[in-house]
Amino acid sequence: GQQLNQSPQSMFIQEGEDVSMNCTSSSIFNTWLWYKQDPGEGPVLLIALYKAGELTSNGRLTAQFGITRKDSFLNISASIPSDVGIYFCAGQKGESGGSNYKLTFGKGTLLTVNP
Amino acid sequence: SAVISQKPSRDICQRGTSLTIQCQVDSQVTMMFWYRQQPGQSLTLIATANQGSEATYESGFVIDKFPISRPNLTFSTLTVSNMSPEDSSIYLCSVDWAFFGQGTRLTVV
Secondary structure (H helix, E strand, C coil), rough: CCCEECCEEEEEEEECCCCEEEEECCCCCCEEEEEEEEECCCCEEEEEECCCCCCEEEECCEEEEEECCEEEEECCCHHHCCHCCCEEEECCCCCCCCCCEEEEECEEEEEEEEC | CEEEEEEECCCEEECCCEEEEEEECCCCCCCEEEEEECCCCCEEEECCCCCCCCECCCCCCCCCCCCCCEECCCCCEEEEEECCCCCCCEEEEEEEEEEEEEEEEEEEE
16 A cells, blocks of 8 residues: 655664654645654654644654645654654545545654663 | 553464454544554554444455454454464554554464
């Protein structure tokens, strides 16, 4: 099935550094979502983006919905050890509850933060 | 918001047996989703569970292998039938796109 191209696959950074990851697709999505998954847990929604060009922040996290609607990035500033985990992007073609409600997920970015 | 309780959290099962995973939501929801996450991989949608109708399965997943029940608006079960080691994965339920259960880590031996 269709997949999103998420990169990088993994990152090793020092505490305090900024980190950026992105997702690209060959097709258009109307909603972009970013999740974090800790070991043994389900994904937790970090940021949802609904409009092309939209830039949204959630604390130290900032995400943007690409103008072409085919890409998105997530930035984490001033990383801390608890940022460790797997970050997933996901795209949705339609509105929740509509016929295109299904999510397509990227393969994830494993983030390691060295204290 | 929604709080999702999924159980069991993990299990080790014998080849050829079946396991039923339960998902309880603290509010009424129209659609519930079941995902599979194979080791080190992303999430793949298995099926959408609608109350009052049969589940809708994605390509590559069939009802005989993954029967789903949705008896009311707050509860659903996913059964992994006739298991093989290839079924070893994390299985997750979700409501809307914002809320996921903590997952069931299944190991088939």
